[in-house]
Amino acid sequence: MLRRTFLGLAATAALAFTLGSASADPLPDLKGRTIVAVTENAYFPLNFTDPKTGNGIGWEYDAMNEIGKRLNAKIDWKTSSWDAMIQAVQGGQFDIGMDGISITDERKKQVAFSDPYMVSEQFMLVRKDENRFADAKSFAADDKLLVGAQSGTTNYFVSVSDLLGGNDKSPRMKLFETFGASVQALKAGDVDTVLMDKAGAQGNIAASPDSFKITGNGLGHDEFGFILKQGSDLVAPVNAALAAMKADGTLDALSKKWFYDYQAAAK
Numbered sequence: 077m078l079r080r081t082f083l084g085l086a087a088t089a090a091l092a093f094t095l096g097s098a099s100a101d102p103l104p105d106l107k108g109r110t111i112v113a114v115t116e117n118a119y120f121p122l123n124f125t126d127p128k129t130g131n132g133i134g135w136e137y138d139a140m141n142e143i144g145k146r147l148n149a150k151i152d153w154k155t156s157s158w159d160a161m162i163q164a165v166q167g168g169q170f171d172i173g174m175d176g177i178s179i180t181d182e183r184k185k186q187v188a189f190s191d192p193y194m195v196s197e198q199f200m201l202v203r204k205d206e207n208r209f210a211d212a213k214s215f216a217a218d219d220k221l222l223v224g225a226q227s228g229t230t231n232y233f234v235s236v237s238d239l240l241g242g243n244d245k246s247p248r249m250k251l252f253e254t255f256g257a258s259v260q261a262l263k264a265g266d267v268d269t270v271l272m273d274k275a276g277a278q279g280n281i282a283a284s285p286d287s288f289k290i291t292g293n294g295l296g297h298d299e300f301g302f303i304l305k306q307g308s309d310l311v312a313p314v315n316a317a318l319a320a321m322k323a324d325g326t327l328d329a330l331s332k333k334w335f336y337d338y339q340a341a342a343k
Contacts, residue, residue, distance in 0.1 A: 114170040178298035189301035197294030211292035224258035224267035234296035
């Protein structure tokens, strides 16, 4: 997707919010309307399956549920593969989609975007004992090294541009159906790095501290937004709710919960 990429609560997390100033005007009242929301449920910590309950949880779940509460709307959650999500939202199967989706001009031709709610950089997640390379340049210089990615994602596009010299046909790229599968391939030694935002990388390190580390500096820079059908009457209400949540600290609180506190509890 160009999909995934964070600036602000702390410099070490490279996380920040980029909404404009919030209005003091009352939020729209959707009068109990049902909003069908979709996510892949596989992008920690934005959306993933709670290992204890089997339910979908994460930053985007909490943010969307809060938006529904503020707009007097019911959120009906669905899941979809990433490959099908944009087309399904475009076709009206779902009202709103989220999966750490990067805002791009190409995607704007297909769907409408909410205001951005995060920006992020990609980092190289590697095995704990990796010593053959220390940054994107040294990785690119060794043609024996492999990168894993999920096709069509930000991770994929930044890997092509920053690690493979722009060659999207490079045999050094190994594609996986899910983001989690690429991380497992890294752990097993089938690939040598996987790109992800820093908070996501820290989450994987917290879950497997003996397996992974981050190497090198941040790569790429993307804004995340919710996707909606072009012309959707939900764009303005969702943007208003996001602006209010930024202004009153709710977005910051959600980021602390999912990018810091949840990881700490997992250690």
